[in-house]
Amino acid sequence: MTAEEDISFYGSRGRHKGVLSWILSTDHKRIGLLYLTSIFGFFFVAVIFGVLMRLELIAPGRTIMSAQTYNAVFTLHGVIMIFLFIIPGIPASLGNFILPLQIGAKDVAFPRINLMSWWFYISGGTAVLVSLFTGSGPPDTGWTFYVPYSIRTGTNVTLAVFGVFLLGVSSTLTGLNFVTTVHRLRAPGMKWFRMPLFIWSLYATGWVQILATPVLAITLLLLIAERLFGFGFFDPSKGGDPLLFEHLFWIYSHPAVYIMILPAMGAVTEIIPVFARRTIFGYKAIAFSSLAIAAAGYLVWGHHMFTSGMSDISKAVFSFLTFIVAIPSGIKVFNWVASLYKGSIELRSPLLYTVSFIFLFSIGGLTGLVNGALATNIYVHGTYFIVAHFHYTMFGGTAFAFFAALHYWFPKITGRMYREAPAKNALLVLFTGFNILYFPMFILGIEGMPRRYYDYLPQFHRDHLISTIGSWILVAGLIMMFYNLIRSVFKGDTAGDNPWGGSTLEWTTSSPPPHENFKEVPVVTGGPYKFR
Amino acid sequence: MNTEFLNPSVNVRGVFLFIAGVSVVMLVLVTSIMVFFLIKYDRKRNPTASDIEGNLPLEISWVVIPTVLVVAMFYYGWTGFSVMREPPADAMNVKVSARMWSWSFTYENGKKSGELTVPLNRPVKLIITSEDVIHSLFIPAFRVKEDAVPGMETYLWFLPDRTGSYDLFCSEYCGAGHHAMVSKVIVMSREDFSRWYEKKEKDGAN
Missing domain, CATH: 1.10.287.90 (Helix Hairpins)
Structure with a gap:
């Protein structure tokens, strides 16, 4: 071990050795990496489920599995992707690692709660996986657990729902930790408007996690009580109401999409100025749009329910508010593009992934307008148009931004550099596969193909076939990208402390950073993104 | 009009x-x-x-x-x-009952069918409910969709403005037979429809 590695956090084990030095560590960097590896572990499980779904749908009729198996596969694909990958996603992994570094802190405000939230996360994830193999078969409700189906089905829903409950606790604790950290632990001189915009996005996300996730926890406990004891909260024959469940579920699950996308927006906002070598365009507009998205995001849940039988007046109000929440997202896109103007742009992989993100997220966002308008929502609701829309926002949006951020902070986390050419080639394959996989789903939706169908009518065959071929290309891209990154963890060239010439605080300490991040507490005298 | x-x-x-x-x-x-x-x-x-x-x-x-x-x-x-949301006053009312995994359409004269047979150019109002879990009635050709919710009546209306046979799907996931909860909308000329509508024998073939 060289002297340089000795001072990094990889060398400061704490009280424990081996694997215990990770799973019992309270160092935010170790916890961030625990999350990163477990999140991508679950991601790959869900990718395999996704590939199996696409394989089943390659042709009409039975291909490789029964209808019941298919229903369990799409349920687990959704549950894992949503609750174990994309919601914890960027904040719990890269946010954990980078947030204290970017504000010049030694750690988060509550390091032990931070470790506890990872344990809640891994317990919840384990419960979800165990629900696959125990009881009377894997859950088959879809990730939305709609009643009364989720009460009637004999499959292992209770355990899976309990797992998601634990994941909710984990997410709430992370949000609480981040909000407190941002309030209390900023370095001397780091005023609110000197914070990097990634911090603003994590801060806004933290509030959504704190305020919205308890609603999910309550809803899931009610569902468990309904299944185990027949309380009748949601059962009309006992005086309950199925729409009550839909309302409660979406009161959390719509704000949750902003938990997914806000940190992604924050990450690309860090990347653009660094590779354009200029300050960000409209710093305050971007900061406030994060808060605006977080706030307005609470008020639009009803747009998941335009065909539910809810009153027409509430449909009109929710549709209007949905269009209002589109405006701050638009502002961010315009600011990102304007931040390239008169820059001195170096098109390295983090920026290329970011540009792909902007393009794919724009498609996802603009197709959201079709969903938001009442007349057209009635047609596309529950069809493949929705499936295409949320994969463009969540995968093309959040996951591509996650990949961009992973490349951007890779040298800081590992102290090494990945190989540039394979990273770009992987992106090309990923981007191509992504569009071949998901674009035909817009067409399928417009042609009237409902989602969550194990089998389909012959007129939908061509687009399903194209989509399945796309899934293979996409997976090839994922393998190329992760091979390059994982290989570079061990064999990459030494990166140096600040390979991109970044101007935020994490680049002022060594790569990888030492145990408590900085040799001396940094003092901040100006805003971020100053390159000269 | x-x-x-x-x-x-x-x-x-x-x-x-x-x-x-x-x-x-x-x-x-x-x-x-x-x-x-x-x-x-x-x-x-x-x-x-x-x-x-x-x-x-x-x-x-x-x-x-x-x-x-x-x-x-x-x-x-x-x-x-x-x-x-505003069905014309002259619309033909049909009651729809959804269950796992089929549709049942009941006409004003008590006739029941598993397919939705309607006359050309007369607005149709569907009054929808479910016997078990949530389903959703979706007719892509006429751009309409509404959930079938147990314990509740919902509605939609459309104007069948061309004859032919069109797909009718369930678009709210409802279990193992969800993908097979598919029926047809059959739009007939008014004369053909009257003949079908007045036929006494049960339409059990569907």
């Missing part, structure tokens, strides 16, 4: 084309400007960057213009939708 003007499916198409048109223009603009900047301000061509922190008129314009556009989208979406 000018039924063509009222046909909700025409409204859906109009709203879709408006939103899709605006979206394509926005996407092309954003993407081409982004790519143009990436090429024009490449480090080789432009070794020194200029720090531009903002531009108030520009920023106001890209708040105001999208706001106007999305409010217009909301408005067209809402007015188009309002038509879908």
Whole structure:
């Protein structure tokens, strides 16, 4: 071990050795990496489920599995992707690692709660996986657990729902930790408007996690009580109401999409100025749009329910508010593009992934307008148009931004550099596969193909076939990208402390950073993104 | 009554084309400007960057213009939708009952069918409920969809303005047979429909 590695956090084990030095560590960097590896572990499980779904749908009729198996596969694909990958996603992994570094802190405000939230996360994830193999078969409700189906089905829903409950606790604790950290632990001189915009996005996300996730926890406990004891909260024959469940579920699950996308927006906002070598365009507009998205995001849940039988007046109000929440997202896109103007742009992989993100997220966002308008929502609701829309926002949006951020902070986390050419080639394959996989789903939706169908009518065959071929290309891209990154963890060239010439605080300490991040507490005298 | 003007499916198409048109223009603009900047301000061509922190008129314009556009989208979406919620008084009422995994249509004279047979150019109002879990009745050809919820009656209406046979799907996931909860809308001339409607024997073949 060289002297340089000795001072990094990889060398400061704490009280424990081996694997215990990770799973019992309270160092935010170790916890961030625990999350990163477990999140991508679950991601790959869900990718395999996704590939199996696409394989089943390659042709009409039975291909490789029964209808019941298919229903369990799409349920687990959704549950894992949503609750174990994309919601914890960027904040719990890269946010954990980078947030204290970017504000010049030694750690988060509550390091032990931070470790506890990872344990809640891994317990919840384990419960979800165990629900696959125990009881009377894997859950088959879809990730939305709609009643009364989720009460009637004999499959292992209770355990899976309990797992998601634990994941909710984990997410709430992370949000609480981040909000407190941002309030209390900023370095001397780091005023609110000197914070990097990634911090603003994590801060806004933290509030959504704190305020919205308890609603999910309550809803899931009610569902468990309904299944185990027949309380009748949601059962009309006992005086309950199925729409009550839909309302409660979406009161959390719509704000949750902003938990997914806000940190992604924050990450690309860090990347653009660094590779354009200029300050960000409209710093305050971007900061406030994060808060605006977080706030307005609470008020639009009803747009998941335009065909539910809810009153027409509430449909009109929710549709209007949905269009209002589109405006701050638009502002961010315009600011990102304007931040390239008169820059001195170096098109390295983090920026290329970011540009792909902007393009794919724009498609996802603009197709959201079709969903938001009442007349057209009635047609596309529950069809493949929705499936295409949320994969463009969540995968093309959040996951591509996650990949961009992973490349951007890779040298800081590992102290090494990945190989540039394979990273770009992987992106090309990923981007191509992504569009071949998901674009035909817009067409399928417009042609009237409902989602969550194990089998389909012959007129939908061509687009399903194209989509399945796309899934293979996409997976090839994922393998190329992760091979390059994982290989570079061990064999990459030494990166140096600040390979991109970044101007935020994490680049002022060594790569990888030492145990408590900085040799001396940094003092901040100006805003971020100053390159000269 | 000018039924063509009222046909909700025409409204859906109009709203879709408006939103899709605006979206394509926005996407092309954003993407081409982004790519143009990436090429024009490449480090080789432009070794020194200029720090531009903002531009108030520009920023106001890209708040105001999208706001106007999305409010217009909301408005067209809402007015188009309002038509879908106001069934004409002369509509034929059909009661729909959904269960795992089939549809049952009951006509005003008590006739029952597993397929929805309707006369040409007479508005049809479906009054929908479910016997078990939530389902959703979706007729792509006529651009309508409404959930079937147990313990509750929902409705939709449409104008069958061309004869033929059209798909009818369940579009709310309801278990192992969800994908097979598929039926047909059969639109007949008025004479054919009367003949079918008055036939006494049970339509059990479906």
